[in-house]
Amino acid sequence: MKRWIVLSVAGVIALGLASQLPGCAASRGGAGASAAQKVYVKPGEHDAYYAFFSGGHSGSIYVYGMPSCRHITTIPVFTPEPAVGYGVDEESKAMLGGFTWGDAHHPGLSETDGDYDGRWLFINDMPNARIARIDLKDFKTRQIFGPIPNLSAAHACPFPTPNTEYVFAASRFSAPVPNRYVRVEDYAKEFRGIIAGVKVDPKDGTMSMGFEILMPPFNWDLADAGKGPSHGWEFFTCYNSEMGFDSLEVKASQAEMDFVAAVDWRAAQKAVDEGKAKMINGTPVLDPQQVKGIVYLFPVPKSPHGVDVNPSGEYICASGKLQADVSVYSYAKMKAAIDAGKFDGDRMGVPVLKYEDVLEATVPVGLGPLHTQFDDKGYAYTSLFLDSQIAKWKVGPPWQVVDKIDVYYSIGHLMASEGDTRHPTGDYVVALDKLSKDRYLNVGPTHPEAAQLIDLRGPKMELLYDFPTYLEPHYAQMIKADKLKPITVYPMAENHKSGAIKTAEEARIERKGNRVDVYGLVVRTHFTPDIVRVNEGDDVYFHWTNLEQDDDIAHGFGILWSSCNMQVEPGETKTMHWKATKAGITPFYCSNFCSALHQEMQGYIEVSPRGTPVAAVQRPESEKTAEVAALLKTE
Ligand code: RUQ
Ligand code: CUA
Numbered sequence: 001m002k003r004w005i006v007l008s009v010a011g012v013i014a015l016g017l018a019s020q021l022p023g024c025a026a027s028r029g030g031a032g033a034s035a036a037q038k039v040y041v042k043p044g045e046h047d048a049y050y051a052f053f054s055g056g057h058s059g060s061i062y063v064y065g066m067p068s069c070r071h072i073t074t075i076p077v078f079t080p081e082p083a084v085g086y087g088v089d090e091e092s093k094a095m096l097g098g099f100t101w102g103d104a105h106h107p108g109l110s111e112t113d114g115d116y117d118g119r120w121l122f123i124n125d126m127p128n129a130r131i132a133r134i135d136l137k138d139f140k141t142r143q144i145f146g147p148i149p150n151l152s153a154a155h156a157c158p159f160p161t162p163n164t165e166y167v168f169a170a171s172r173f174s175a176p177v178p179n180r181y182v183r184v185e186d187y188a189k190e191f192r193g194i195i196a197g198v199k200v201d202p203k204d205g206t207m208s209m210g211f212e213i214l215m216p217p218f219n220w221d222l223a224d225a226g227k228g229p230s231h232g233w234e235f236f237t238c239y240n241s242e243m244g245f246d247s248l249e250v251k252a253s254q255a256e257m258d259f260v261a262a263v264d265w266r267a268a269q270k271a272v273d274e275g276k277a278k279m280i281n282g283t284p285v286l287d288p289q290q291v292k293g294i295v296y297l298f299p300v301p302k303s304p305h306g307v308d309v310n311p312s313g314e315y316i317c318a319s320g321k322l323q324a325d326v327s328v329y330s331y332a333k334m335k336a337a338i339d340a341g342k343f344d345g346d347r348m349g350v351p352v353l354k355y356e357d358v359l360e361a362t363v364p365v366g367l368g369p370l371h372t373q374f375d376d377k378g379y380a381y382t383s384l385f386l387d388s389q390i391a392k393w394k395v396g397p398p399w400q401v402v403d404k405i406d407v408y409y410s411i412g413h414l415m416a417s418e419g420d421t422r423h424p425t426g427d428y429v430v431a432l433d434k435l436s437k438d439r440y441l442n443v444g445p446t447h448p449e450a451a452q453l454i455d456l457r458g459p460k461m462e463l464l465y466d467f468p469t470y471l472e473p474h475y476a477q478m479i480k481a482d483k484l485k486p487i488t489v490y491p492m493a494e495n496h497k498s499g500a501i502k503t504a505e506e507a508r509i510e511r512k513g514n515r516v517d518v519y520g521l522v523v524r525t526h527f528t529p530d531i532v533r534v535n536e537g538d539d540v541y542f543h544w545t546n547l548e549q550d551d552d553i554a555h556g557f558g559i560l561w562s563s564c565n566m567q568v569e570p571g572e573t574k575t576m577h578w579k580a581t582k583a584g585i586t587p588f589y590c591s592n593f594c595s596a597l598h599q600e601m602q603g604y605i606e607v608s609p610r611g612t613p614v615a616a617v618q619r620p621e622s623e624k625t626a627e628v629a630a631l632l633k634t635e
Pocket of ligand 1: 106370474
């Protein structure tokens, strides 16, 4: 014991000496020390990239800074979030449409000319077949489109096209279209898959229905948009072309080949515009048995998962997840075979191209290839779920693996910096591991997921950093930070909300029958009005406007004994409903720390027994409004 202590003291001294000797850093700390420097962002400085991680079945988006791997914020999308009142105020509650969860898989940044443009982020809710649009000007969810009719879950979604003309959704499950009672045993006859093209308004990002295509009842899995020469096409993988409806883990792995579906979305939209679609549940659906030239299939070995188009748009990479290869297909060859009409029959009206007519190369990457990303030097990076590795390989002859790195553990997606664009930056790739096992302090049976930052700038991939994520990112995207210019306050001049007021004198409480509307202001450190008189049974709508135009001064509005709490950001107006169920006194307060007198920012709702006469219009006392008016002038 004593000897050990002596030795270890000597060791510490030796280490201390080494650290003072120039040039010894590498031998001392090894890769750890230099890796630490590569992720270190000094206090007060900013990261070079934003990374948007899907939150899986948490229904949210997690925002990280890269390379520091710091979690900056969470954007609520498909799930209520009480801290900010998402799903509590009337507008976001309506947007959630009665759902309280989503399963968010694949963030898709908007693109212009095939590069991320920093305008919007789209994200799918797989089970409820919805797509949300987040505005990157304020990092808020602004539209939730769906449930998309006729679609049983949207996994291959949203994968925007190079000018964000479309986002897509394809059914993970098949079901009767339109949905109706049938026997599950009649699967092959009665069930169908759907590929949906959702149009995006180029001005404001508003999504609307473009077209749907009736597909064979396979499980449609993932997608990617063509770019460059292949712009105008969207590619989808599938498994279960065997059309099994039970024990899929066995039945969906029987056939040697499944498929990629290639959709010519311009042709599909044209067919709809020419009236060739059938309306099903208010949605134009194209049937490939009748409408030709909109979709084709080509074979992919063994239940593929990911499909990824390389930056030049020439190659389509799909990996059979039960294989050890990535199959690389040539867009030019696919197009030539289509133009020559070289088909090998069809599946429910969708022409099938021959494997050997479209294949360019197979790359022996390792076991369980799932997804592929790209850099700026002509290399591809494929995640290997079974091997828990990433393989780096050359896009082009001799189509060989040049490097591999271990990840911890069981990688699903991987994402490269600007990795889905025509110009990936080649700086980093992040491994999104499905299992973290022992990598973090034990927090009980539910472990966090693990993400790992890997440096791509040297000749070999280098693991820089591990960081845990909450349940459960699938895909993520990384965009250069300087492409985003988020606002810090909502300009008051642009606030046209119907409940907004802009001066203290306009503050008032109006009654119509049982409905009471409170038009009020929140300003450091006062609610105007701070006394609200209503009757038992009233439906009270609070419209609070935060008149502040200072960075980071948000106020909260929380009502005791209720589920009512929300945040009102500078320049914003939000409306919240509260039911006066019981006579008595109910306090409310500012729930978001805003100033030294934050604790004083409070008020009372006085609820009188049913039938007590209450004024149709109440105004806060004039001396109080004058006080607030004076406060505003000094701002
Ligand atoms: S999927 S790995 Cu949506 Cu690949 Cu999860
Ligand atoms: Cu306003 Cu705290």
